[in-house]
Amino acid sequence: MLETACYWVIGIGLVFDLFGCIGLIRLPDVYNRAQAATKCVTLGTCMILLGVAGLGFGRADWPMGVKAVICAVFILLTNPVAAHAICRGAYLSGVKLWEGSVEDAFADRARDLRDRQTEEGLVSHEETETP
Template identity: 55%
Template sequence: MIDFGSPRETVAFVLLALGVGFDLLGCIGLVRLPDVYNRLQAGTKCVTLGTFLLLLGVVVRFGLGGMGWKALLCIWFIAMTSPTSAHAIARAAHRSGVPLAAGSVLDRYREAGEARAAEPAGGGREEGAAP
């Protein structure tokens, strides 16, 4: 049980509750938003903050021991990998022709892609430059 007499437990509980709340909002966003791109937004925002708060709750509850440092390490990894995977998925989706939802107002990336396609070979981005 949670001991609300202890400030530490209370703070940890509030962080955990907020974390679960943001994770839930992220999931609702995943269901409600239209296209891939907007859904990735819900996935990379509410869910990362929700998870950060859960992990911070763990740090507060258990202190900076084995558990706390592991939680901090997880925060670091999520902060690095979540945006990277969102970028990879969004880019791959766009390149394989997944359209933006109806009601989207602008797509500079498609315009740029068309400009590249119109140019002679070699004029565009450096394909395969990254490993």
């Protein structure tokens, strides 16, 4: 009974993983791709891990279950942070939003951040700007 439920959880996680990667291919710009891929792959992999944990606990294989739960917590905490860092980095490195975007409230703040960097002499954005 528990075993069947765990296999179902793993199966649903795999399907979410696949949808996330299809999103990576089909969506138009970095921000949308990061969004779809992060959500789907994080939850998908967490479900796989929780399914494995359930199977491990069911077989009284405690180390496997505990490690799977710890790994699920790590992934749940680190993946959103990574997506946020990449998106911020992408915006500051000059990647434009998709042309169908309707609003951009981050432009002013990004300009401030870049000015501050240039003042501090950390980097000159004229050189790194992509055409």
